[in-house]
Amino acid sequence: MKFTQTHRSDDWQTRRRWLTGAVGTVAALGAAPLAGAAPLQPRKQLLLLFLSGGASQFETWDPKPGAKTGGPFRAIPTSIPGVRIGELLPHTAKALHRLTVVRSVVSNIADHFQGHYALQSGRIAPGYPVLGSAVAKLLERPDDVLPGYVSIRRNGPKAYTDVGDAGFLGAKYDGVKVYDNLPPQNLVRPAGITTPLAESVERRRRAADARFRERHDNRPIESYEATYQQAAALMKHREIFDLAGESSAMHDRYGRHEFGQHCLQARRLLEAGVTCVKVTHFDWDAHQDNFYWHQMRCAEFDRTFVTLLDDLEQRGMLEHTLVVVTGEMGRTPQINNLGGRDHWGRAWSMAMAGAGVKPGVIHGATNDLGTEVTEDPVTHGDLFHTYLRALGIDSRMEYTIGDQTNPVADPAAKPIEALLA
Amino acid sequence: MATPPDQAKPTGEYTVAAPLLSCAFDAGGRFLFAGGRDRGLVIVDTSSGTQSVVPGHDSWIGSIVRAGDGLVLTSDYQGRVIAWDCRNGAPQPRWTLEAHPCTIHALSVNLARATFASADRDGLVRVWRTADGSPVGELPRLEFPAYGVALLPDGKQLVTADRQPQKPRLQIHDLASGKVLLSVDVPELSGYRRVEDIEWGGIRGLTVSPDGSQIVACGRNGYDGPACALLYETGTGRLRQKLSSDLKGGFYYGARFHPNGLLLTVGGDLGKGELRFWNADGAVSKGVITIPGPATAFDIHPDGTRFAVASNVGKGSYPDSGLITLHESPV
Numbered sequence: 001m002k003f004t005q006t007h008r009s010d011d012w013q014t015r016r017r018w019l020t021g022a023v024g025t026v027a028a029l030g031a032a033p034l035a036g037a038a039p040l041q042p043r044k045q046l047l048l049l050f051l052s053g054g055a056s057q058f059e060t061w062d063p064k065p066g067a068k069t070g071g072p073f074r075a076i077p078t079s080i081p082g083v084r085i086g087e088l089l090p091h092t093a094k095a096l097h098r099l100t101v102v103r104s105v106v107s108n109i110a111d112h113f114q115g116h117y118a119l120q121s122g123r124i125a126p127g128y129p130v131l132g133s134a135v136a137k138l139l140e141r142p143d144d145v146l147p148g149y150v151s152i153r154r155n156g157p158k159a160y161t162d163v164g165d166a167g168f169l170g171a172k173y174d175g176v177k178v179y180d181n182l183p184p185q186n187l188v189r190p191a192g193i194t195t196p197l198a199e200s201v202e203r204r205r206r207a208a209d210a211r212f213r214e215r216h217d218n219r220p221i222e223s224y225e226a227t228y229q230q231a232a233a234l235m236k237h238r239e240i241f242d243l244a245g246e247s248s249a250m251h252d253r254y255g256r257h258e259f260g261q262h263c264l265q266a267r268r269l270l271e272a273g274v275t276c277v278k279v280t281h282f283d284w285d286a287h288q289d290n291f292y293w294h295q296m297r298c299a300e301f302d303r304t305f306v307t308l309l310d311d312l313e314q315r316g317m318l319e320h321t322l323v324v325v326t327g328e329m330g331r332t333p334q335i336n337n338l339g340g341r342d343h344w345g346r347a348w349s350m351a352m353a354g355a356g357v358k359p360g361v362i363h364g365a366t367n368d369l370g371t372e373v374t375e376d377p378v379t380h381g382d383l384f385h386t387y388l389r390a391l392g393i394d395s396r397m398e399y400t401i402g403d404q405t406n407p408v409a410d411p412a413a414k415p416i417e418a419l420l421a
Numbered sequence: 422m423a424t425p426p427d428q429a430k431p432t433g434e435y436t437v438a439a440p441l442l443s444c445a446f447d448a449g450g451r452f453l454f455a456g457g458r459d460r461g462l463v464i465v466d467t468s469s470g471t472q473s474v475v476p477g478h479d480s481w482i483g484s485i486v487r488a489g490d491g492l493v494l495t496s497d498y499q500g501r502v503i504a505w506d507c508r509n510g511a512p513q514p515r516w517t518l519e520a521h522p523c524t525i526h527a528l529s530v531n532l533a534r535a536t537f538a539s540a541d542r543d544g545l546v547r548v549w550r551t552a553d554g555s556p557v558g559e560l561p562r563l564e565f566p567a568y569g570v571a572l573l574p575d576g577k578q579l580v581t582a583d584r585q586p587q588k589p590r591l592q593i594h595d596l597a598s599g600k601v602l603l604s605v606d607v608p609e610l611s612g613y614r615r616v617e618d619i620e621w622g623g624i625r626g627l628t629v630s631p632d633g634s635q636i637v638a639c640g641r642n643g644y645d646g647p648a649c650a651l652l653y654e655t656g657t658g659r660l661r662q663k664l665s666s667d668l669k670g671g672f673y674y675g676a677r678f679h680p681n682g683l684l685l686t687v688g689g690d691l692g693k694g695e696l697r698f699w700n701a702d703g704a705v706s707k708g709v710i711t712i713p714g715p716a717t718a719f720d721i722h723p724d725g726t727r728f729a730v731a732s733n734v735g736k737g738s739y740p741d742s743g744l745i746t747l748h749e750s751p752v
Contacts, residue, residue, distance in 0.1 A: 072498030
């Protein structure tokens with residue numbers, strides 16, 4: 001296995017072959033009647049760009065210029081004739097034909113904690129795995145080395161950002177957290193621990209595990225073992241976190257700001273084979289001065305997002321990577337006394353691009369004031385089904401954990417067929 | 422004072438469809454211009470009491486200032502400035518200028534030099550001739566959005582208020598060279614609340630004294646408030662006085678020096694606003710006129726005998742209309 005810090009075509013082919021594990025091969029051959037004629041298909045991957053706090057649909061995907069609720073900004077033409085988005089996203093506007101935009105999300109959740117969980121798990125009921133964990137599990141391959149799910153974010157104090165985890169799937173599928181683009185702690189073995197000593201400790205650990213398995217329920221120790229193996233893999237391949245391997249020009253393209261650098265890291269991790277990466281973009285919770293904050297946040301998001309799409313496409317990754325842009329809620333049509341917009345779950349927007357979704361689709365609509373969905377309402381459960389289907393996962397499947405089964409997605413919801421490629 | 426401010430009653434009230442952000446009298450004092458979260462410019466003929474809404478802007482009208490030569494300048498969130506000529510009856514546009522590619526947050530006029538300055542959300546500050554809107558110059562782009570601008574009386578310098586994160590900043594610029602002569606961080610007017618993990622605040626109003634020796638920056642002190650204004654020495658950047666409202670929430674949105682030497686501030690929160698009078702150095706509050714809602718802008722009539730206050734009305738935390746009140750000056 002080879003991990004590359006810079007993209008070269010020979011390394012890339014090596015890595016693509018590595019990414020193409022047994023399951024992918026079987027699936028590809030199974031889909032092609034002429035065995036051997038079909039090229040090997042890379043595994044599907046997920047990149048979740050989470051706009052934490054809740055971006056305003058009015059200032060992004062569903063502008064209402066001139067309406068009492070519309071705010072001061074313009075709507076600008078896009079690469080889809082007749083479709084306009086907010087003027088704060090000029091680069092995205094030129095790339096809109098590559099996106100799938102949903103303007104009719106009805107989550108009815110106006111709380112950060114509930115929203116973070118529901119928009120990532122597709123449910124209200126607690127205990128279910130979030131999207132990254134679920135996809136890490138459902139696209140897992142026997143020869144996976146790296147963690148299936150990595151979450152990149154600022155090391156800030158916001159409590160609700162980390163709401164949701166692997167739930168009943170267990171610690172193995174929890175997201176490995178990367179704060180401020182720093183590698184997880186303790187990836188380098190302390191100088192005082194020699195190789196013989198480390199090997200001795202490892203033998204003792206395995207022996208202890210074996211004894212435990214003989215007498216107790218295996219599941220906790222298996223989770224522990226999986227986590228240990230993931231940690232060992234990260235120690236071995238810690239260079240994947242080293243952004244110094246990227247050119248100065250690449251840093252500039254993504255933007256030197258926090259979100260830009262986090263997205264660059266995300267691309268590196270996806271390229272290295274991590275199945276799901278989540279990047280949290282902060283400071284969208286604009287209860288005060290909404291238009292200032294959206295100017296600032298959109299400026300970061302807009303250029304970086306399009307750079308990311310371009311980069312993934314140029315590397316041949318976009319075709320097998322689903323990129324999801326969402327937050328936990330939208331923002332109120334009404335503008336408050338401090339020039340802010342508050343929490344709103346009744347009619348808001350999100351976007352997708354890449355694997356499994358139709359490009360250039362604008363799905364659903366809201367009324368003139370943006371207060372209600374008027375066409376094709378979509379729930380967070382529907383979105384969850386859609387993400388899975390776009391990644392080639394049958395969202396009607398069930399998890400089997402011990403003696404229990406659980407639907408991977410809320411049976412009361414359904415995929416949005418109109419969006420699926 | 423002729424009448425204690427606390428006992429002063431409005432002499433006129435005008436309800437406006439949208440919440441207000443700005444207002445100003447014309448040079449003759451007959452027309453009052455007001456604008457806000459709407460494309461329509463409100464013009465009140467104070468002699469007849471009639472109110473009209475005129476088109477011209479395509480976005481919110483954020484700033485209105487009285488300029489020389491019978492002009493009133495209005496600017497919007499899409500970068501347009503319109504000069505309204507008030508010399509011959511009903512105001513008419515004299516010129517329209519696409520001054521910036523984005524939101525203009527502030528205008529400032531230098532009457533003696535017949536120039537005005539505009540400041541935008543991308544940190545661009547430009548200076549123009551009032552008569553025809555022709556360009557005079559442009560400062561090197563600020564690193565942060567410009568929320569306030571004020572031309573100093575000498576015509577050689579200009580003050581900006583920017584939105585540097587956590588430390589909004591006052592800067593004095595030399596117009597000839599574009600150099601920053603003085604930079605003062607104003608962290609007092611920024612706030613942080615852990616729940617949102619987002620910074621609140623900023624400098625919401627900026628003015629300079631008639632002699633140019635003092636700068637007033639308005640806003641809110643920290644997250645919890647109160648609304649306050651900070652008085653600085655122009656030459657040194659030294660903080661001379663902190664003027665705090667009795668109102669716990671809200672902001673001070675504007676300040677003006679009255680010809681008689683008093684300093685006036687306006688602000689508030691929904692359901693509670695004020696126009697407050699301070700002595701010249703801001704050390705003592707001389708009285709307050711209570712306004713029904715947050716006072717987001719005000720102007721002193723050219724003859725100094727009246728005020729116009731623009732405020733907002735609504736339910737809960739959502740203003741849905743504006744209110745203009747006229748007051749006889751109690752000072």
